[in-house]
Structure formats: C-alpha cells, structure tokens
Amino acid sequence: MMQARFILILVLLMPGMALADHVLVGHAWIREAPPMARVMGGYAQIHNRSGSAVWITNITSPDFGEIQLHRSFMHKGMMRMQHVPELKIPARSSVTLQPGGYHLMLFSPKRALRSGDRVLIRFTLGNGRHFVIPFTVRKAR
C-alpha cells in the first residue's frame, strides 16, 4: 500500500518535472565575426519531445551583454529582421534557428570569440525552468 501511494505521487509530479528535460538543442553554433563586431548570429535546432508546447521566454549568456531572438524575412526585396519576444516550440516538433530565418542576435560580446571557442547560452522556458547549452563558434559554410 505504501509503495502504491509512492508510485501515484511520482506519476502526478512527472508531467511538469519532465518538461525541461524534453527540450533538446542540437547543432548549436555561432557564426564567427570580425574581431570588432558588436553583434553575432547564433543558430541551433530546438526539439520539443513533450506532448505540450513550450515557450522560450529569455536567453542570456555570460559572454554577451544581451541576447534577442530575431526572425529574418523578405520585405519588398530587402532582407529585414524583427525581434521575437517569445518563441513557441509546438508539441513533438522542432524549430530551426538558421541564417535567413529565426536566429539569436548576440549583442556586445565580452571577449574575442574565434572559431572553435565555446559559449554557454542559458534558455529560460515559460514555466520558469532553464537549461544551458554550449554553442561552438565557427565560420559560416
């Protein structure tokens, strides 16, 4: 009886607890920029393997003054970009941050970043959970 109650409590706790663990980030990289650049672009694939949507609501790094999520789009033949305050990752889907689409705008680098360097970027979700992903600096292909 004690054991059955213990298992029931675990099952009730699991959906919320598992949420952050079900967000996976792969192919995380930052485009190498000239040494004096005040802004850099970051890219990754973000997978949500859970059964409910998640929102990325805040992004920070000790190596940058500020990080914003942006979306690039064509407007009257010109490439423009727009700040996206929150990024939704639908249930069991992924969103790709890539040149020409969604991307991270990394403002005010606090150190010189060259190809091969690693940067830790912290993502906060709408439920208050957060996780830290290592990004590798490299040249654009």
Ligand SMILES: [Cu+2]
């Ligand atoms: Cu941008």
